[in-house]
Amino acid sequence: MALRYDLRNISHNFEANPEPTNSIILYSMVVGISEITEKNWQEFYTRSTFSDHIYGAETPFIIEDIYEHVGLITNATKFSRVSFLANLYRGWKRDIPFKDMPKTKEDGKGLYRCCLKLKDLEKSEVVK
Numbered sequence: 001m002a003l004r005y006d007l008r009n010i011s012h013n014f015e016a017n018p019e020p021t022n023s024i025i026l027y028s029m030v031v032g033i034s035e036i037t038e039k040n041w042q043e044f045y046t047r048s049t050f051s052d053h054i055y056g057a058e059t060p061f062i063i064e065d066i067y068e069h070v071g072l073i074t075n076a077t078k079f080s081r082v083s084f085l086a087n088l089y090r091g092w093k094r095d096i097p098f099k100d101m102p103k104t105k106e107d108g109k110g111l112y113r114c115c116l117k118l119k120d121l122e123k124s125e126v127v128k
Contacts, residue, residue, distance in 0.1 A: 001075070003029065009071030020065040025074055027061075032079025032087075036072045047084055054092055 005025045007014060014021040024044075028034055031047035045066045052059045079087065 004075045006073040009073065010069050011071070012068035014069075020061040021069065021072075023060040024065065024069050024072065028072075028074040028076040032077060032084050034074050034076040034078050036066065036069050038070055041066045041070055043081075051088055054088060055095075 003025065005028075007021070012021075024036075027044075027048050028036075030051055031044055033040060033044045033047065036044055042063075045063045048061075048066075049059050051057075
């Protein structure tokens with residue numbers, strides 16, 4: 001399905017600097033928020049920066065850019081907060097080589113505890 005968007009309801013002049021607008025439109029698919037409103041613009045930014053932090057990327061816009069795009073509508077699939085986090089975890093887990101994870105506390109110190117928590121998370125109903 002092609003990504004469609006509607007910019008008619010935003011007050012920001014996106015033609016002057018289209019980069020944040022293009023990035024925000026694409027990020028709507030990542031964060032699972034298809035319409036930026038007065039109520040959810042902060043959630044959009046939070047999900048964007050959290051996702052980028054997990055993957056080690058740099059967010060291509062600032063929080064003011066999100067607020068300037070209140071009214072933007074896309075046809076991206078919507079995710080609840082729990083679904084967003086579960087999708088993020090599944091993607092992260094897929095991209096990490098678990099075979100290289102430490103087997104004992106001495107091998108990886110704090111990383112060992114992280115691996116145990118991930119194994120517990122795998123068993124939870126939220127991630128399945």
